[in-house]
Amino acid sequence: MGSLVITRVRYSGNKYFYDSPVLTPGINIIVGDNGSGKSTFTYFIEYAFGGKVKPFTGDDGGGRYSLILEDSNNYVLVDFSINGVGYSIKRFIDTQEIFVDEASGTRALAVSRQSAPYIFSDWLLEKLNIPVFELNMGATHWYFNFTDLFRLLNYDQNTETRKIFKAPVAENFVADSTVIRKSIFEILLGMSSAEYFKKLDEAKAALKKRDDAKALLDNFIAHNDIDYVDNDVLANKKEDLEHLLENLESERNSYLKRNSTVDDKIGELSEIQENLLNLELEASKDRIDIVNLSSERSRVNRLHDGLLQEISQIEKIIFTHDKLDLFSMEICPFCMTDKKHIEKGFCICGSKFQDDDYEKFVYDSSEYKDILSHKKKSISAITLAKETYDEDIDKLDKKIAKNTELITEFTARLKNVISTAEFAGNSTVVDELNDRIINIREELFDVVNSLKVSVIEQRLKDDYLEKNKIFGFAQGSFNKAKIEFENNNRDTITAFNEVYSQLLAASSYKSKKAEIDEDYMPFIDEGEYKANSSEVPKRLMYYFTILSLSLKLDSVKHPRFLLIDTPEDSGIDTDHLNQNLELLDMAIDLAKDEKGFVKDYQVILTTGYGRLPAQYEKYVVEKFMEKEGNFILKPKTQDIS
Template sequence: MAFLAVRKVRYDGKKYEYESPVLGDGINILEGENGTGKSTFAGLVYFGLGGYVEPFDDSKADLHREITGDSGNYVQLSVTIDSSSYVLKRFVGTNDIAVSGEDISAVMPIVRRDSAQRIFSDWILEKLKIDPVTLQFGVYSGKLNITDFLRLIYHNQAPDPSGIFKAIDNNSFVTDSRVFREAVFELLVGKSYQQYYTALSNFRDADRQRASFAKSLELFKGMAADLNSGEEDLNLVFLDQKVVEFKQQQDRLIAFRRELARTPPRIVVGVNLAEWQKELLANELEIISASRAEANLLEEVSRFSQLKADIVSEATQLKKMMFAHEELKLFSANTCPYCLKEVKRFPNRCVCGNDVVEGEYEKFFYDSSEYLAILKSRQKNVETVEIAIASLTRDLLSVRKKKGALEEGAQRLEKQIAQAVDESDSMVDIQQFEAVEERLAVLRQDLAKLEQQRELEVRREALEAELRSATSNVETLKILADQLGTAAQADMQAKRVAFSSIYDRMMRATLKDCRSASIRDDYMPVINGGEYTEASAAVPRRLLYYAALLEMSLTDETVKFPRFLLIDTPETSGIDPTNLKAAVSRLLEVVETGEKLGKRCQVILTTGIGKYPDGMAKSVFRVMHKPADRLLSLKPEAKS
């Protein structure tokens, strides 16, 4: 349907450069001796379209020295896709292509890092109206890439031409698998295969989703069973009913509790709190004054006791004084109060000589009888003090008794008041209130459980709904895929017949001993029913396969093949030059068929000197001869 053509090939580096003339529709031939750069030209085109060219990779042994040894070098292809022009620019050693055109200007990666990424292949396949279908191969699933399709567009110089497909860029058993090869053929040739693969891929995606929903529902059920163990298994309708029922119960209980709290306080006969409190205060004051009296009395008792002890002590000391007086005889009535010496005193005379009445004579010192008299008076004092102490002790006891009675009264009053206060606080029927509270607590717990159960049920139903919709989606998609599969099979059957007929015509016209040629259901060619194994037939067998594809695209509007062939030096050693020229002339016939139908196409062919039919000489755009004339020319500044 779409038409791809390379209009100009350009290479530019620090040392080398190349620029092709403008390449037209139809056949364009690059003619050259071996080693002048024919394959380099094909490589440049393939590289520019996102392919991997081993000689351009400087990590490989078999490298292209002019290109790997150059620097700042890039390949620039001017291409047209239908009526739009684009310039594709790719630097050697990189995996990005800069695309610019009327509707795009972007740098796109060649390699897909993740499935969501848009890469160069996605862009160009979209332009070529080929869907980048996702294919499944065992556990591997991958999108078809432009390079996968180029395997039937780029007829490279194969060491073994018995294969049809160009060898893949990187050795992957997946993308080189039969499934992938068949898909490439089917997508390039088929009409509704594209839709079929899309439907199939949609079906697979939906099925994967359904499986994941089923898995999560299963997990969820397990979890919910753990959480709801012991609960009645109810659906959402019954759960909602139960929740409403519980909430009504709760409301009724709350209302009842409010009523209980509102009950007015009862009036208790015989309680007079204010009077009791007054009484208690008066009582406390009396206790304080009694305590003071008690303290005073105690202090007095203590003082009298000390006095008694002092007097007793003094009495003892008086005895000691008496003893000292008697034993030491230090002082007497006749001791001089100044010098303390013995005075010879005359009776009725003082020490100073004046007259005195002996009975009234004031002596300075005491004799035993006088000490004794003092002692006796002290003992009398002790008795007096003891009487005082006894009296005080009696008073003390009475004060204490009074205080004890007061304290008892105060305690009784306090108890009475506390009890009355406590009772007024608990006017509400505590027992009933507590019962209501307890029932409310249980109800709340049940409600919480129920809510949780309901929540789980809601989620389970949601999951089940998802699974149901996913399952029905899968079924729909399966039916669609099956339908499309059937249609595609029918279409491919017709296409295979059409292809075989073209291929058969071309092969028989080229090889004199070819009686029949067709393709099998795996789209591989069968010559003469499979018996034909002539080595010289290998080149036409592959080349004409490509030519037949080109013709299909020109004659059948439903064929996606982009009407472009890149053929690199089809001649291999041992091939009959007549056969080769005959095979190449088939290409010319294809182009002419197209022209007749008003359909354009492009074939780029590189070939050895004169290795093409005479009628094609006008299509040669360049001839290269050794040693001086090579594809890449050394820049003048690089020569010095």
């Protein structure tokens, strides 16, 4: 399993910026007034990791974050580590592409699976050692992305507390169905779900292939009257008949030649020779055209490769440009100090210039994105040109092949005309030979047909036996995975219930017995009614329990990371909220080994002033305050000359 730790969160635009302090493993707390930016901090993290944040898009029902939507050239940049290996991700606002910076270089990955076969989520899950899990639900095919699993990593304030799971990105009955939620829980808890369903799908696919092979074999036998004859016997008989036919044809041809005289075929010979000459000339011209087209295609290929390199360089520039700030138009490119008191209309060298004379060779990130888009459009046009060259060459190849067939045909006709003679022998002998040849050919046709049918039947039998064997292996693997799935589930659920029951009993809920049902939803005190404020500890302890198990059990795939945004809704009072938050320590303690060691983890919590246990003050890393004008987004100062 992988361990995810966020180390820094940044936002940058032409109008506003934010740069977080360094975040560390363990507990990190951000406090602030309502509206000062606590939730925005969590939005930045969710958006950078591929999530859909409605305030950043202006979608109906999600509010509209005007400061961000009206900013330009703006993006979120997050530094993080997985198992101690550092990475950076950068995502521009209102885009479906994430730039990933790692040791091997920088590359752009799509957010949506509809845009590319390999997306950012695949890359991230691969680093976290979580398989890209597919689920088939009748006509619906579901790929689980990191944003799905994030529903149990992020305790947000926008989701109704009683629902436990964070609301899904895709708002439809499938995305929030019981089977999807159960699968998310099973994947994160390492309950062999991915392996189980993978083996189940493999067994189903193998069964279908076996049944299809059996149906093909049965259908073939039903439509062919097959008398079993060994293929070797049929092959030997075919060879004997072919040899006999060859001898008879040779005998007939010899007899015809001995009793023939040469006829005048000069006119026909001349016509055939002229056709052959024209075809040879045309084929020669086509071969020259292929050489020329191949040369042009090679040139376009070199141009295509060059553009790919340029695109790769621009992707790296997009990621590093704003971080390094080497080309700011407010910084002197020579002494690297602020350019002050430069009169409008004058260059840095002091020369006066007109707008028409001015050329700009330094761009900001959004302009580089436009250049990247232009380059990608260019490479699409070049790809089309490559395909056109390929099509032209393919057409010429087919034309040459057709002409070659015609050349062969005319050559045969030429030989036939030359050998044509006026017959002067006994026609009865020739007729007898022709009859025997016809009979042998008919018998040979039957033998060849029987051999083909026999070969096809044997191939279908072999295919069925092979697929039946594969199904046997697949079914055996599935049965083994099913046993492991059920055993592991039982042990993991037992461990979950033990921790969850302890935490909820110590919380403001004061439960007597807590466990999860077959849908992995809390079932507490036999379903006895509790006030709305009790929904906070019920949900919060659920998340604490998963974190605790991820620290305790190696089988759990949860990346030991929690993002908790202002758990103050449902009317819970401060004392009860603090009582519940303190249980994070208990959840961590329950995961310690015999030597008191606990694995690395990270919890990022946002909350209001005075809504925090006193002993947690030491974990505060960032403060926002409305009355001091200290909001998360800070305006950029710009010199006006």
